[in-house]
Amino acid sequence: MPGILLGELFPNFEADTTSGRIKFHDFLGDSWGILFSHPADYTPVCTTELARAAKLTDEFKKRGVKMIALSIDSVEDHKNWSKDVMAYANEAGSPLPFPIIADEKRELSVQLGMLDPDERNKAGLPLTARCVFVIGPDKKLKLSILYPATTGRNFDEILRVIDSLQLTAQKKVATPVDWKPGEKVMVVPSLPDSEATALFPNGVTTKEMPSGKKHVEVL
Numbered sequence: 001m002p003g004i005l006l007g008e009l010f011p012n013f014e015a016d017t018t019s020g021r022i023k024f025h026d027f028l029g030d031s032w033g034i035l036f037s038h039p040a041d042y043t044p045v046c047t048t049e050l051a052r053a054a055k056l057t058d059e060f061k062k063r064g065v066k067m068i069a070l071s072i073d074s075v076e077d078h079k080n081w082s083k084d085v086m087a088y089a090n091e092a093g094s095p096l097p098f099p100i101i102a103d104e105k106r107e108l109s110v111q112l113g114m115l116d117p118d119e120r121n122k123a124g125l126p127l128t129a130r131c132v133f134v135i136g137p138d139k140k141l142k143l144s145i146l147y148p149a150t151t152g153r154n155f156d157e158i159l160r161v162i163d164s165l166q167l168t169a170q171k172k173v174a175t176p177v178d179w180k181p182g183e184k185v186m187v188v189p190s191l192p193d194s195e196a197t198a199l200f201p202n203g204v205t206t207k208e209m210p211s212g213k214k215h216v217e218v219l
Helices: 024-028 044-055 057-062 075-088 107-111 155-170 193-199
Strands: 014-017 020-023 032-037 065-071 100-102 115-120 126-128 130-135 141-147 185-187 205-208 214-218
Touching (some): 014 075, 024 032, 032 155, 044 057, 044 155, 057 065, 193 214
Parallel strands (some): 065 100
Antiparallel strands (some): 032 130, 115 126
């Protein structure tokens, strides 16, 4: 089946966007990246999502994440739709702060496994599902989330998982349920106690489980 798995190199596709033609890896440079797809231009849920993403641009910039969207309409449609998006975001007249890929032939949507077979347009063609791809500086896929066309995304959750991905890429830790930045994290089970002590000189908290296993936490 088409699509891409976690840890795989993300395709270095070329595409027309509202900011001109891009080659994806060149667009990313050394940054993290997020690509989020939309079923179609002018649809109400998509407009709310892009408006929310636009409002969060500074949050993504703080994390060194380049943003790019994708929809199955033309560049011209994207540019006109962007005016609606920014008006919904109460920033009428301002440009959309990230590009939108034009995937009119659905070639990229097929390649990345983004089509929703249950949601179709008036011509009977499948719409793009609401996909989220987070790509690391090594150009590999770090996270994918797939929503049906009928369900809008939670961008606060997307920022939260990016915080987790960036933290765990640098430290030998994992983030527990409902984790938020500044809260305790878990030391990865494969890390020996002696190494954990060296890596976390301020100390760790150990919780013994009935199974005899132990969970090691650190701030």
